[in-house]
Amino acid sequence: MPATVLIVEDEPAIAELLAVNIKHAGYHPLQARDADAAKALVDEVLPDLIVLDWMLPGTSGLVFLRRLRADSRTRAVPVIMLTARTQEEDSVSGFEAGADDYMAKPFSPKELVARIKAVLRRRAPELSNEAVTINGLTLDPSTRRVCIEHDGAELPVHLGPSEFKLLHFFLAHPERVHSRSLLLQHVWGNHASIEERTVDVHIKRLRSALKPVGYESIIETVRGSGYMLSKTAQPHGMENAA
Numbered sequence: 001m002p003a004t005v006l007i008v009e010d011e012p013a014i015a016e017l018l019a020v021n022i023k024h025a026g027y028h029p030l031q032a033r034d035a036d037a038a039k040a041l042v043d044e045v046l047p048d049l050i051v052l053d054w055m056l057p058g059t060s061g062l063v064f065l066r067r068l069r070a071d072s073r074t075r076a077v078p079v080i081m082l083t084a085r086t087q088e089e090d091s092v093s094g095f096e097a098g099a100d101d102y103m104a105k106p107f108s109p110k111e112l113v114a115r116i117k118a119v120l121r122r123r124a125p126e127l128s129n130e131a132v133t134i135n136g137l138t139l140d141p142s143t144r145r146v147c148i149e150h151d152g153a154e155l156p157v158h159l160g161p162s163e164f165k166l167l168h169f170f171l172a173h174p175e176r177v178h179s180r181s182l183l184l185q186h187v188w189g190n191h192a193s194i195e196e197r198t199v200d201v202h203i204k205r206l207r208s209a210l211k212p213v214g215y216e217s218i219i220e221t222v223r224g225s226g227y228m229l230s231k232t233a234q235p236h237g238m239e240n241a242a
Contacts, residue, residue, distance in 0.1 A: 054083035
């Protein structure tokens with residue numbers, strides 16, 4: 001599932017230009033013309049990143065950003081601010097309010113997309129479209145392919161949508177213990193109407209899909225805490241991989 005980028009911009013031409021470029025980069029754009037509309041969207045669907053104009057009608061982007069950072073639900077959502085204000089003290093105010101990046105108008109849409117990718121890579125690696133490889137196991141979000149390297153060949157691993165997202169999250173955050181509640185939040189979303197024990201079911205399915213290529217032990221159970229992906233786990237003899 002592509003990352004969702006909320007564009008909060010009151011100038012329709014700029015908003016549409018941003019939406020086209022963000023969609024072309026493989027993300028899902030949402031648009032809001034002011035802070036009130038943005039809040040309504042955020043309350044409904046938590047975006048993965050927000051592109052926020054400073055000068056908005058009514059509540060300013062800076063005030064809206066401070067409200068986002070004051071709310072535990074939205075505190076960690078990355079924000080890139082756009083503004084025609086170019087004074088040094090303005091950019092300092094933006095960063096102090098919690099912005100992850102800051103771009104002055106006029107700007108290059110391509111540069112903005114590059115910064116979106118950089119911020120997502122830094123704050124939420126599992127939302128990046130870049131392929132990730134650990135211990136011979138490769139997942140490519142852009143092609144939705146998972147494979148392993150074996151004797152100079154690539155052997156495919158077939159995963160369902162949830163197992164794909166789960167593995168992507170693990171590969172993006174290796175050697176870290178993730179609780180069931182954290183996996184629910186980051187893989188299924190904060191509005192997911194499923195129980196924590198359902199995570200166990202999907203972990204079992206993921207391991208079953210990795211077993212034919214000998215990689216099921218890469219996902220370790222940490223008793224009383226959750227699960228983690230081990231970078232040091234060694235694949236064993238593959239079953240029916242040829």
